[in-house]
Amino acid sequence: MVAYVIRRLFLMIIVLFGASLVAFLLIYTSGDPSALLLSPTASRAEIEAFRHHMGLDKPMWVQYGRFAFSIIQGRFPLSLTYNENPIQLVFERFPATVTLMLAAVGLSLIISFPLGLFLALRRRSWYSSFLMSIAILGYSVPIYWEAIMLVLIFSIIMGWFPPSGTGSIRHFVLPVVALATQLTAFLVRMIWASAVEVLTTDYVQTARAKGLTERVVLLKHVLRNSMIPVVTILGLEVAGLMGGAVMTEVIFAWPGVARLTVQAIFHRDYPLVQSCIMFLAFVFAMANLVVDLSYGFLDPRIRYN
Amino acid sequence: MASLIQGSGITEVLEVKGRIVFNDQRLCWQRRRRTFFRTKDLVLGSILILIVLLFAALAPVIAPSPTKQDLAARLGPPLWCGAQSHGHLLGTDPLGRDLFSRILWGSHVSLLVGFIAVVIAGGIGVPIGIIAGLYGGWLDTVLMRIADIQLAFPDILLALAIISVTGPSLLNIILSIVICTWVRYARVARGSTLVVRETAYVEAARALGASSFRILARHVLPNIATPIIILGTLQVGRAIITESALSFLGLGIPPPTPSWGSMLAEGREYLMIAWWIAMFPGIAILVAVLGVNLIGNGLRLVLDPKLKV
Numbered sequence: 001m002v003a004y005v006i007r008r009l010f011l012m013i014i015v016l017f018g019a020s021l022v023a024f025l026l027i028y029t030s031g032d033p034s035a036l037l038l039s040p041t042a043s044r045a046e047i048e049a050f051r052h053h054m055g056l057d058k059p060m061w062v063q064y065g066r067f068a069f070s071i072i073q074g075r076f077p078l079s080l081t082y083n084e085n086p087i088q089l090v091f092e093r094f095p096a097t098v099t100l101m102l103a104a105v106g107l108s109l110i111i112s113f114p115l116g117l118f119l120a121l122r123r124r125s126w127y128s129s130f131l132m133s134i135a136i137l138g139y140s141v142p143i144y145w146e147a148i149m150l151v152l153i154f155s156i157i158m159g160w161f162p163p164s165g166t167g168s169i170r171h172f173v174l175p176v177v178a179l180a181t182q183l184t185a186f187l188v189r190m191i192w193a194s195a196v197e198v199l200t201t202d203y204v205q206t207a208r209a210k211g212l213t214e215r216v217v218l219l220k221h222v223l224r225n226s227m228i229p230v231v232t233i234l235g236l237e238v239a240g241l242m243g244g245a246v247m248t249e250v251i252f253a254w255p256g257v258a259r260l261t262v263q264a265i266f267h268r269d270y271p272l273v274q275s276c277i278m279f280l281a282f283v284f285a286m287a288n289l290v291v292d293l294s295y296g297f298l299d300p301r302i303r304y305n
Numbered sequence: 306m307a308s309l310i311q312g313s314g315i316t317e318v319l320e321v322k323g324r325i326v327f328n329d330q331r332l333c334w335q336r337r338r339r340t341f342f343r344t345k346d347l348v349l350g351s352i353l354i355l356i357v358l359l360f361a362a363l364a365p366v367i368a369p370s371p372t373k374q375d376l377a378a379r380l381g382p383p384l385w386c387g388a389q390s391h392g393h394l395l396g397t398d399p400l401g402r403d404l405f406s407r408i409l410w411g412s413h414v415s416l417l418v419g420f421i422a423v424v425i426a427g428g429i430g431v432p433i434g435i436i437a438g439l440y441g442g443w444l445d446t447v448l449m450r451i452a453d454i455q456l457a458f459p460d461i462l463l464a465l466a467i468i469s470v471t472g473p474s475l476l477n478i479i480l481s482i483v484i485c486t487w488v489r490y491a492r493v494a495r496g497s498t499l500v501v502r503e504t505a506y507v508e509a510a511r512a513l514g515a516s517s518f519r520i521l522a523r524h525v526l527p528n529i530a531t532p533i534i535i536l537g538t539l540q541v542g543r544a545i546i547t548e549s550a551l552s553f554l555g556l557g558i559p560p561p562t563p564s565w566g567s568m569l570a571e572g573r574e575y576l577m578i579a580w581w582i583a584m585f586p587g588i589a590i591l592v593a594v595l596g597v598n599l600i601g602n603g604l605r606l607v608l609d610p611k612l613k614v
Binding site: 011014015018019022026029030133136137139140141142144145148149151152156236239240242243246247250251258261262265266268273277280281284285 | 345346450451453454456457458459460461462463465466467469470542546549550553554569572573576577580583584586587590591594595598599602
């Protein structure tokens with residue numbers, strides 16, 4: 001187990017190295033930032049002095065080396081729009097994104113597990129296949145359109161929830177529903193497929209033959225064994241969920257990391273873009289590590305080596 | 306494959322769960338044909354996509370000028386909403402342009418980006434995945450690490466960052482989607498190739514002295530086609546959504562070319578007084594993506610032998 005975690009942490013370093021390369025190359029290929037950052041009336045000498053100060057006159061590999069070294073030291077260049085440490089900005093906004101994502105995942109799980117299991121038990125009924133088709137509709141809906149329609153119906157027409165911003169539990173409802181819809185639809189299908197497979201296994205039939213109650217069979221045998229593929233999908237969906245969070249945060253003016261990243265990209269705030277990219281890669285790598293380690297708890301047959 | 310009984314399509318006699326089963330090739334095809342029409346997802350998805358393609362093809366005939374402005378008819382509601390509609394089926398936008406015409410023309414961009422990005426990403430990812438799966442070694446290691454790195458970013462953020470560097474244009478949007486998605490094909494192709502590589506028929510072909518190219522073309526490619534076709538179909542939907550999301554955020558096709566995403570973004574600003582501007586482009590995206598997803602799901606049911614229809 002310890003060796004496995006060490007190996008995974010080593011792989012994580014490789015991923016973070018790659019992410020730093022991507023972050024650096026994106027900015028490097030976008031051209032000389034001095035034209036953007038300095039006043040249009042800046043003299044040639046001023047431009048040269050700025051380029052020298054920022055290290056932009058050095059070869060590419062030197063620039064990358066300096067960038068990577070500063071990351072290792074935890075020193076990111078100041079954000080150009082906020083004039084603050086970009087990592088601090090990311091950390092300030094991270095709780096908002098995490099809360100939004102966790103609430104969406106929680107809502108998805110609360111709906112999808114009972115529904116998926118119920119539909120798997122009634123898999124030959126007409127409503128099971130009908131709801132499975134509805135689930136395809138659920139994950140085909142573009143999140144930004146759904147968010148706008150939610151605002152139209154529940155904010156503008158009904159007036160139940162505020163259309164954007166934060167501050168109360170009512171601000172929370174529409175962004176969470178918008179973010180949770182696709183994941184819920186996807187998870188219902190996954191849990192259904194997984195439970196249908198488990199329900200036909202010998203050990204479930206044996207459990208029933210032993211005279212165990214249906215509740216025990218479902219909770220101890222079907223549910224637990226259906227969870228492994230679902231946990232895998234959840235791990236892989238972190239990036240997808242973050243993609244959904246981008247649109248949700250933009251539409252609902254939610255003060256999270258995803259919106260910060262989009263704003264940084266639009267303002268060409270390079271240090272902030274780089275920090276956000278590095279941070280998101282780190283979160284994703286950590287989420288995948290947690291998912292991989294959780295297998296062992298869900299299925300004792302899985303051994304780490 | 307030769308039939309066991311002359312004149313019949315029977316090629317194999319198997320024992321399945323204690324019963325004798327004849328594997329009849331002719332019956333197999335009949336069954337597949339029947340399965341296609343019994344797979345509701347596939348039929349419904351095909352109908353939706355055919356409707357979208359038909360409207361896209363008919364756009365120059367039934368909606369010749371999507372950019373024609375009529376300021377007197379600006380923000381006109383749909384036809385069924387009363388006399389203020391100015392005779393426009395789905396209403397008009399803030400510049401008095403006909404929404405229906407713009408949605409029809411907007412389909413060109415979405416479909417073009419969706420299909421071309423998938424073909425190019427598949428064209429790059431699949432060969433790399435097959436080679437990595439077949440030969441392993443450093444290429445395999447490098448590929449898997451690139452996949453790990455790339456999958457650590459949400460598609461939309463990476464695409465946004467690329468477009469912000471390269472500038473918004475049709476070509477750059479396709480390019481950004483290709484960069485974001487090629488690795489998925491490579492991973493699927495690699496995984497499937499690893500399975501096929503170990504099968505008896507590939508080993509037999511190798512023992513008979515078949516060249517690498519022959520093994521690849523005759524044995525590997527046909528046997529890994531199913532997951533790739535399914536992935537490709539589903540990815541068309543994702544590409545359409547990514548394109549419209551980029552347009553929604555203002556980094557899509559520059560105006561005045563109509564695009565579903567930019568129409569939606571425009572509609573968001575007029576949501577209080579003109580809901581139809583945001584509503585109908587979204588429905589168009591939903592229909593196209595739903596159609597593609599239904600086809601992908603249906604194909605999975607038909608082509609994957611482990612799943613029963």
